[in-house]
Amino acid sequence: MRCWNCHESAPAGDRCPACGRLQPFEEGGDHWSRLGLPRRLSLGGEELEARFHALNRRFHPDYYQRRSEREQAISLENSAAVNVAYRTLRDPIARVEYLLGLMGMPLEGGQGQPPAELFEEIMELQERLQEYREVRGDGAKLERRLAADRADLGARKAEVESRLFGLYPRWDELAERDGEASRGLLGEMRTLLATRAYLRTILRDLDEVLGTAERTE
Amino acid sequence: MADLVIGIDLGTTNSLVAYMDGDLPRVIPDREGRALLPSVVTFGPDAPVVGEGAKRQLIRQADRTVYSIKRFMGKGFEDVREELRYFPFRVSPSQEVVRIRIGERELTPPEISALILRELKQWAKAHLGREVEKAVITVPAYFNDSQRQATKDAGRLAGLEVMRIVNEPTAACLAYGLQRKKEGIIAVYDLGGGTFDISILKVKEGIFEVLATNGNTHLGGDDFDRELVDLILREVRERHGADLAADPEAMQEIRLGAEAARVRLSAEEWTVLTIPFPQHGFTFRREIGRAELERLLERLVQETLEPCRLALADAGLEASQLDEVLLVGGATRTPLVRRRVQELFGRVPHSELNPDEVVALGAAVQAHILAGGITHMLLLDVTPLSLGIETLGGVMSVIIPRNTTVPTSAKEQFTTSVDGQTVVDFHVLQGERELAKDNRSLARFELRGIPPMPAGIPRLEVTFLIDANGILQVSARELRSGTAASVEVKPSYGLTDEEVERMLQESYEHAEADVRARLLIETRNEADTVLRATEKALGQGAGLIGPEEADRIREALEALRAVRDGEDLDLLRERLDRLNQATLHLAEVLMDSVLREALRHRRVTETPEKR
Numbered sequence: 120m121r122c123w124n125c126h127e128s129a130p131a132g133d134r135c136p137a138c139g140r141l142q143p144f145e146e147g148g149d150h151w152s153r154l155g156l157p158r159r160l161s162l163g164g165e166e167l168e169a170r171f172h173a174l175n176r177r178f179h180p181d182y183y184q185r186r187s188e189r190e191q192a193i194s195l196e197n198s199a200a201v202n203v204a205y206r207t208l209r210d211p212i213a214r215v216e217y218l219l220g221l222m223g224m225p226l227e228g229g230q231g232q233p234p235a236e237l238f239e240e241i242m243e244l245q246e247r248l249q250e251y252r253e254v255r256g257d258g259a260k261l262e263r264r265l266a267a268d269r270a271d272l273g274a275r276k277a278e279v280e281s282r283l284f285g286l287y288p289r290w291d292e293l294a295e296r297d298g299e300a301s302r303g304l305l306g307e308m309r310t311l312l313a314t315r316a317y318l319r320t321i322l323r324d325l326d327e328v329l330g331t332a333e334r335t336e
Numbered sequence: 337m338a339d340l341v342i343g344i345d346l347g348t349t350n351s352l353v354a355y356m357d358g359d360l361p362r363v364i365p366d367r368e369g370r371a372l373l374p375s376v377v378t379f380g381p382d383a384p385v386v387g388e389g390a391k392r393q394l395i396r397q398a399d400r401t402v403y404s405i406k407r408f409m410g411k412g413f414e415d416v417r418e419e420l421r422y423f424p425f426r427v428s429p430s431q432e433v434v435r436i437r438i439g440e441r442e443l444t445p446p447e448i449s450a451l452i453l454r455e456l457k458q459w460a461k462a463h464l465g466r467e468v469e470k471a472v473i474t475v476p477a478y479f480n481d482s483q484r485q486a487t488k489d490a491g492r493l494a495g496l497e498v499m500r501i502v503n504e505p506t507a508a509c510l511a512y513g514l515q516r517k518k519e520g521i522i523a524v525y526d527l528g529g530g531t532f533d534i535s536i537l538k539v540k541e542g543i544f545e546v547l548a549t550n551g552n553t554h555l556g557g558d559d560f561d562r563e564l565v566d567l568i569l570r571e572v573r574e575r576h577g578a579d580l581a582a583d584p585e586a587m588q589e590i591r592l593g594a595e596a597a598r599v600r601l602s603a604e605e606w607t608v609l610t611i612p613f614p615q616h617g618f619t620f621r622r623e624i625g626r627a628e629l630e631r632l633l634e635r636l637v638q639e640t641l642e643p644c645r646l647a648l649a650d651a652g653l654e655a656s657q658l659d660e661v662l663l664v665g666g667a668t669r670t671p672l673v674r675r676r677v678q679e680l681f682g683r684v685p686h687s688e689l690n691p692d693e694v695v696a697l698g699a700a701v702q703a704h705i706l707a708g709g710i711t712h713m714l715l716l717d718v719t720p721l722s723l724g725i726e727t728l729g730g731v732m733s734v735i736i737p738r739n740t741t742v743p744t745s746a747k748e749q750f751t752t753s754v755d756g757q758t759v760v761d762f763h764v765l766q767g768e769r770e771l772a773k774d775n776r777s778l779a780r781f782e783l784r785g786i787p788p789m790p791a792g793i794p795r796l797e798v799t800f801l802i803d804a805n806g807i808l809q810v811s812a813r814e815l816r817s818g819t820a821a822s823v824e825v826k827p828s829y830g831l832t833d834e835e836v837e838r839m840l841q842e843s844y845e846h847a848e849a850d851v852r853a854r855l856l857i858e859t860r861n862e863a864d865t866v867l868r869a870t871e872k873a874l875g876q877g878a879g880l881i882g883p884e885e886a887d888r889i890r891e892a893l894e895a896l897r898a899v900r901d902g903e904d905l906d907l908l909r910e911r912l913d914r915l916n917q918a919t920l921h922l923a924e925v926l927m928d929s930v931l932r933e934a935l936r937h938r939r940v941t942e943t944p945e946k947r
Contacts, residue, residue: 175543181706202743
């Protein structure tokens, strides 16, 4: 692209080599491109943090206080974009959800239907929760049962997550050579995410009822 | 050369100003060498007085002397209603911004804070020998948007360009970081006069990244004192049958006595509370031990621990993963606070730097970074509270979650619900609760200038941007037509730009009136000197000039005397000049005669040059 100031050729999201002015990011870029990384699901925390720090050293408004208003605005926008990108990509769940959105396959909002494999179990659990809330039946016994349910569901959530994360390197590999197969894989990931979201909601309900100190993420 | 930018800690109890002296931040003292400016303003008959002078008026002029104004920054009347009974000054009931009533005047908290900032600006100017126009001002990390904006407004009203609003605990961490160059995970526990913050930072290769912050903007040393105040009021009622709560002077005596006793008990095991009430005819006297005080404070100290746990959880850390705990703020001198902090984090907290000064020192460091004087250090702070909008059913929908690194931005789309609608409004909130009404209302925004289209067709993209000060900026555009929509902001508890403008104008006018008042006094003094000198000269030299000239001088002298006590500065100046003019010749004549006299007695050894 062309520098907004001197009209020489300048890279987006960096300083113009000719006049030194900061350039905005390209329209339509994504979180990976803004951090200068290839679009991959497997990302190392250290690598991400290093990019985050390096780019904040390039863009942070602290360094542009004595520059023109235009450059200050670009610095503000660029550093906000980098911060949002880092926040999204460092969380492996937010990362895949963002990718699904980019690929036009967003996860539907709301609770949706419980996953088929868990349907019956969850119905029974909901009933127990209801009983407990209304203080029917043997409180202590129900509480023990619910605590056991919580442990069980927590383990399932962890299992779903580990299956999901296991697909990340496969998608990274497929995305480069087989578009169709990689889309299929994304569909699989979306199903796992929906199951996870459902489990998370129930775990939160359980935590609330049991007053569990431990927080469900 | 780097610009001069000062760092200001605008505190609840005391305020400080600091600057970078070479490589080290340094606190700037006043002429008497005091570094702490009490955050107290008294409105006497003439100009307002700030600091020690105002503090001395706390009892005698209780209803005209304002302290702890920071607790009112960015607040509405309803927010502060409950604690008003502890304050002797009056607050006008209003829907929006708190207004303090001083005699006939009503002043907002930013206007009062501006007087404190102006005083510090003067200190800096006097000490550094140059004008100071730019500043970094610190605020509690847990301050919301309105409170930050109010602080920025105060700076503007004080004639300062506020380069950055920086969080107090992070500023403190910068000051420590500059001096010790230690890296790792650091928790900063900051308990000041009126606010509490906990911030957890990761320091790596000069980058100070805040991982999480939490706190309570209404908890500090002031609240500690109130526990003691309540105890004293109760015992006075029991022993003397007097209810002092409605007596502003007595309340101020009690508050100052309680504060002094609490401070003494940080160093001593026992102390005596002695508070005389001459107007009520008795003196309250009582022994109090540290253990008893601690029983009173325990609940408040416990209240600081939950935010610490929440901040750790948000940072995804266990207490054992911390490398260091820093103590900041005067109230951390309390031994109970130190014990509880040590128990919670499992390590002895650090407090090598003066807890009263460390925030101002850090502000000076950040100021120097902004001025281009330091390039290896960079502070990445977070927004302390989730930002959201009110959606159907009064629920808050989060747009930017708490503990997001700033600057940050998020986009949200809106549309119309009626055909031809040209205005869309939305309500912006801050807080962590589900329901809009339980969160802090920041402002109502109105998007105007939407091209008329059928309902649901316009696509309004609103960008919410939180800048490095933690302050929200909102912009909007209609995507179908590509037109920018104008955004009108109605702050819930803040001043509009127009109000700040108007106050600024008024303060200029006040400043002008002040300058005029001073000139008038100076000119009167000058007139007195000239009147006296002329009378003396006439007495000595009347024989040396003609009677007409002497009459002219007498006439000019009387003309000046007639306006000496008037308010008309220009007229006074004019008559003073006329008299000076009229006496020129007399002065020359007198001078000549004196010279002749002197020459006649000249000593032989004296050279003319030496005379």
